[in-house]
Amino acid sequence: MNGSHSRDRILSRLRQAPSAASRAPANPLSPVHGDPTRFRQLARDNHIHCEHCDEVTQGLQRIRQWMQEQELPSAPVVSGPLLSDARAAGWEPGPLSDLRRPHSVWINQSWCAVADTGTLVVLSRPEAPGYANFLAEHHWLLLDAGRILATKNDVWAQWRVEHDDTLPPAVHIISGPSRTADIEQTLQLGAHGPRSLNLMLVGR
């Protein structure tokens, strides 16, 4: 049996079913901003460590200090758009392949956040591929404080305002570090992905 034959048979059977579709609600036109206090509270509930800075370079310096406090030996890996800021802060970040090493740190930008669920939204890009968000042992995200939206639907509305309908290859909605409760229903952080997720809110 070939795939095209199966395709036709499946679609033909589906077409035999009665169709009584209710209309989908119209896509919201303009995104609504969310409450930053609620966002921070829910992010903390999701085991996200939150900090605040006035500008990106200052935030990167604080992350460097955090790495020293945590006694993390290697240089962090920094996503493309943040590279020049990192170099301005006096860093020489490691290549993406460093993320395979133990104690690796990945610093990336969050595209926006969702206040309702304390969630961060990250886009995959060629210079900041999606796997980096899952391979690193510690994950830092920088977020422009003006990009906290109210709900998940506002994320798509924001995308439509800023871009066309075509999404990037992957959109990752991240609500905390990797976790599992597969053994005796006991929660453990750091199952396969990052053991810690840290947020640096930039600006006011």
Add this chain to the structure above:
Amino acid sequence: MMRYQANAFKRQANKALQDTTLQQALDRAQTGFVARRAKALELVDDFEHLKQQARAAKERALSEAAYLLERFECQVTANGGRVHWALDGAELNRTVIDICRQAGGRRIIKGKSMVGEETGLNPALEAAGFELVETDLGEYIIQLAQEPPSHIIAPAIHKTRHQVADLFARHHRQPPRTGDSIANLVAEARQQLRAQFLSADVGIIGANLLVAETGSVVLVTNEGNGDLSANLPRTRIVVASIEKIVATLEDANAVLEVLGRSATGQAMTAYTSFYQGPVQDDAAGSPQSYHVVLLDNGRSDLLAGPYRDILRCIKCGACLNHCPVYSNVGGHAYGSVYPGPMGSVLEPLLHELASTRPLPNASSFCGRCEEVCPMGIPLPRLLRQLRDRQHEQQLEPQGWRRGLGIYGWLSRHPRCFRLTLKLLRGALWLVPPPFWGQGRRPLRPAGRGTFVEQWHRASRNER
């Protein structure tokens, strides 16, 4: 592939009731899942409203399923992927094997997929000579134990930490661990699987939703293993059943609102990823090879029939966690891929009714499953319809049918009915407790007279 043993439910359930380790694990699961869901719902202003929105999104999708699946296919193709269609499990397995062969690699990592369990994908790939490692911690544990999953979202729920520690000690070539703490076990699995993620040629994942307007595959996880499996290998294969389709990103969100809360008591799981196309990585040079294999396996026949409602199921597991039958016997007793109330409806529809005889009867009809189902699936009604079909096809055991015939006659002849009750009540006093078997309480008549006599007496007293 797991041995299909749904018809042995009664024997398997009795065995499960005697298994004290399993009973402890089930107690833990019951309190964990049920309490977390209840807490998550308390934090929502109007969960009923969220349920209605999710249900409406799925109904819209089912009403236009053919159009939406074609649109999904178009979008995936435009984004650089390829969609394959499989009428049944065997065709899905063949398609995946062909893609893996074309990829030219032998090592496969896999995220959790109930569709993969349904089609017996793992044994098919292993028989074709591939090395396959499950990467979800629960799936990894049961792969080492060579057991089927016992829960649709927590496959190793029946295992204790000591059983997991023994399994790891037998299979991992590394120095003995200091203590069997759960943290140590998780760290050991992380270390073992890290090497697998980094060396795999093909990654296979399931899908929680498919979005027609963007060609997105939505993957909901907590561990991050699914995303590592989707992103690291040079070939990504998604296996998904056709009813996962929704029309828009907003409709996907409507389902996500109820999925995490109903499954694990989370407003959002740690990772929800929308995959539109293959990985584009500057360092890799060429894009990943990306395939989506859509499985029908009888679902398209259900769409126009009386069991259509089951196609709204989002596999959250809430009906299992709240079912008094599942909570007492666990998933393996069902002898099928999908256990619990949703499985007792879906399995007879995916297989022959004759090979799943006990499943529609593995319910007390207490109605909890329908009450907690975020998609409003009338599970007790569907189970009743299946029982009716079993009766029409004369699939029940002869003794059962004869008993039903006698009961039917007695219920039409009230005097005889009352006399029989009286006689049976007297007979019950003569039955020694061991007659009812180990693990069951001996049934003793309660109160003075038969139930009907007691009822009449109470009614007279009220007047």
